Amino acid sequence: MREFARFLFGRRARRRWIHLILGGALAMPYVLVGEVIVGPVTDSRYVFNSLPLQLMSFAVGLPLAAITALFPLTRPMSVAGVRALCGVDGDELADGPPRTWAARRRTAGWFTLHLGFGGVISGMSLAVPPFAAVLIVLPVVAGLRDSRLGLPEVLDHTWALALSPVAGVATLIALAACAAASGNLLARWAPALLGPTPEDRLAAxxxxxxxxxxxxxxxxxxxxxxxxxxxxxxxxxxxxxxxxxxxxxxxxxxxxxxxxxxxxxxxxxxxxxxxxxxxxxxxxxxxxxxxxxxxxxxxxxxxxxxxxxxxxxxxxxxxxxxxxxxxxxxxxxxxxxxxxxxxxxxxxxxxxxxxxxxxxxxxxxxxxxxxxxxxxxxxxxxxxxxxxxxxxxxxxxxxxxxxxxxxxxxxxxxxxxxx
The missing domain is CATH 3.30.565.10 (Histidine kinase-like ATPase, C-terminal domain)
Structure with missing residues (x-):
């Protein structure tokens, strides 16, 4: 149990969560460009208020992120973030800009994964905690039940109302589990995508x-x-x-x-x-x-x-x-x-x-x-x-x-x- 709690909320998990949030922040400009493209294509003036259109804008922005990641300075920036926040051994990562197009493509793949996972976890980190907090205090705050929050009708039942705090805590644990799993996956993939190539080893x-x-x-x-x-x-x-x-x-x-x-x-x-x-x-x-x-x-x-x-x-x-x-x-x-x-x-x-x-x-x-x-x-x-x-x-x-x-x-x- 202690190991599971450390996996979800330990120091390494928290640093990797920050790394994912940074990925989400880096993804925002590409999402905004995606909205500019998706809006006219779908003939919608309110892309920001629609979750499906937001996801579509996110999907359009990721390929743009992959293209910009081909620039040489992307790898040093990514390696610095991984070394500082992901707990990856520095010897497993390359120093300096990529020397070959194969290394640039691997860097683009890493950058896209970082922004993809980071965007999803950042969105969840913004939406899930307020929703979980409402579920936890719902039984004791009657005003929330009477307000127009758009809560499911099932919460009107007494048994559902009694279980809502459990559901709120479970939602927070699920968020932490998703963040920890995503951070762990990125840490595992970092040496393969950001590691030194034979040319890098020769230069070193x-x-x-x-x-x-x-x-x-x-x-x-x-x-x-x-x-x-x-x-x-x-x-x-x-x-x-x-x-x-x-x-x-x-x-x-x-x-x-x-x-x-x-x-x-x-x-x-x-x-x-x-x-x-x-x-x-x-x-x-x-x-x-x-x-x-x-x-x-x-x-x-x-x-x-x-x-x-x-x-x-x-x-x-x-x-x-x-x-x-x-x-x-x-x-x-x-x-x-x-x-x-x-x-x-x-x-x-x-x-x-x-x-x-x-x-x-x-x-x-x-x-x-x-x-x-x-x-x-x-x-x-x-x-x-x-x-x-x-x-x-x-x-x-x-x-x-x-x-x-x-x-x-x-x-x-x-x-x-x-x-």
């Missing part, structure tokens, strides 16, 4: 893939720039602390490198976060490239105590900007890994060379100096591999011949040696 998958690509790119940028800067600054500060009293020149050099590293990193961080700022028109610092900052990167890394021997056999200015940018990040992460795992004063060999149509980047450091892996580590090498793969290149990393070697090959259109 493409949007998710694009969002994921942006997130991964931002994660790589933050990891490479901020992670490298923190590692370098930590080692620079540690080295400066150890020789604070004995080598003031090195300390000044280390502090200058810390200042330069943090300043550049703040600019890069602002550039990366600028992608996340919607409507931010401020200019952001460009991403660093080999051509713009290879020497600065090496200088800052060496200031932290890492002994880097660099062999550059190509002119970075001849590289495509995209390749130069990704190559810079790969070199930066390779040196950062050496800083993190091998420690300061570790010799690192860096080689940037051109081989045919490939740019080859190699870093090597002794494996004997490599410490234990950090918990949760490995993101740097994964980021390097992702960068290489996105450009159609390859990445190899691991111990070989007593050294830890990282080799990345990136395809390029043309590599020229320094002139």
């Amino acid at each position: 998958a493409e949007r998710r893939a694009a969002d994921l690509a942006v997130r991964n790119r931002l994660a790589r940028e933050l990891h490479d720039s901020v992670g490298h800067a923190l590692s370098a600054v930590t080692l620079q500060a540690s080295a400066a602390r150890r020789v604070l009293d004995t080598d003031p020149d090195f300390v000044r050099e280390a502090l200058a490198a810390i200042e330069d590293t943090t300043r550049r990193t703040v600019g890069e961080l602002d550039a990366v976060l600028g992608v996340l700022r919607e409507g931010d028109d401020r200019s952001t610092a460009p991403a660093p490239t080999l051509a713009a900052d290879l020497d600065g990167l090496l200088r800052r890394t060496r200031a932290g105590g890492l002994r880097v021997t660099a062999t550059v056999e190509v002119d970075p200015a001849d590289l495509h900007p995209l390749v130069s940018r990704e190559a810079y990040r790969i070199v930066q992460e390779g040196l950062s890994n050496a800083l993190k795992h091998a420690g300061a004063r570790t010799p690192v060999d860096l080689r940037i060379a051109g081989s045919g149509n490939e740019l080859e980047i190699t870093t090597e450091n002794p494996t004997s100096a490599t410490g234990a892996p950090r918990p949760g580590g490995g993101h740097g090498l994964r980021g390097i591999a992702d960068r290489a793969r996105l450009l159609g290149g390859t990445c190899e990393a691991g111990p070989a011949d007593g050294v830890w070697r990282l080799t990345v090959r990136l395809p390029v259109e043309r590599i020229e040696g320094p002139s």
Whole structure:
């Protein structure tokens, strides 16, 4: 009994009833147009006062509603109403205007059903409660029996008069049952008529893939720039602390490198976060490239105590900007890994060379100096591999011949040696 009462008068039933009333309100303009058509056809001047003519006008208006529902904005409006009032899972409904005519036709079918059920339930909601209220109070209000309300003559009998309150309550329950059943039917049909089509699912998958690509790119940028800067600054500060009293020149050099590293990193961080700022028109610092900052990167890394021997056999200015940018990040992460795992004063060999149509980047450091892996580590090498793969290149990393070697090959259109 409690479940039946919840089905008729529960919160969900009441919200669906409101949804039906909104459908009836949307149906009114189409009914008025139907009256304009039905009146001359039936040669009647009083369509509004005739229930059969009103029903005929309603029947004429529904096809007009179906035609107007073919417009693209009908589906977003309908989906918003269903999500808010019908208790349908949002994942079962499509977002945005329909992409195909088949989806538009399904939307038109839904819109017509919504207005059809809504118009009927709205009419019942206007007519039934007053009639039920009269039946309920009829035995105790004698004036109603004597008035000209057009009540059935059977109510003049005593037994019928005694049962009229029961009939009034039953009429209200019947109205609630019709509204609940209609709302339940619309909720069941909504996913089939307003649900995503294969084209919608494909578009959603493409949007998710694009969002994921942006997130991964931002994660790589933050990891490479901020992670490298923190590692370098930590080692620079540690080295400066150890020789604070004995080598003031090195300390000044280390502090200058810390200042330069943090300043550049703040600019890069602002550039990366600028992608996340919607409507931010401020200019952001460009991403660093080999051509713009290879020497600065090496200088800052060496200031932290890492002994880097660099062999550059190509002119970075001849590289495509995209390749130069990704190559810079790969070199930066390779040196950062050496800083993190091998420690300061570790010799690192860096080689940037051109081989045919490939740019080859190699870093090597002794494996004997490599410490234990950090918990949760490995993101740097994964980021390097992702960068290489996105450009159609390859990445190899691991111990070989007593050294830890990282080799990345990136395809390029043309590599020229320094002139």
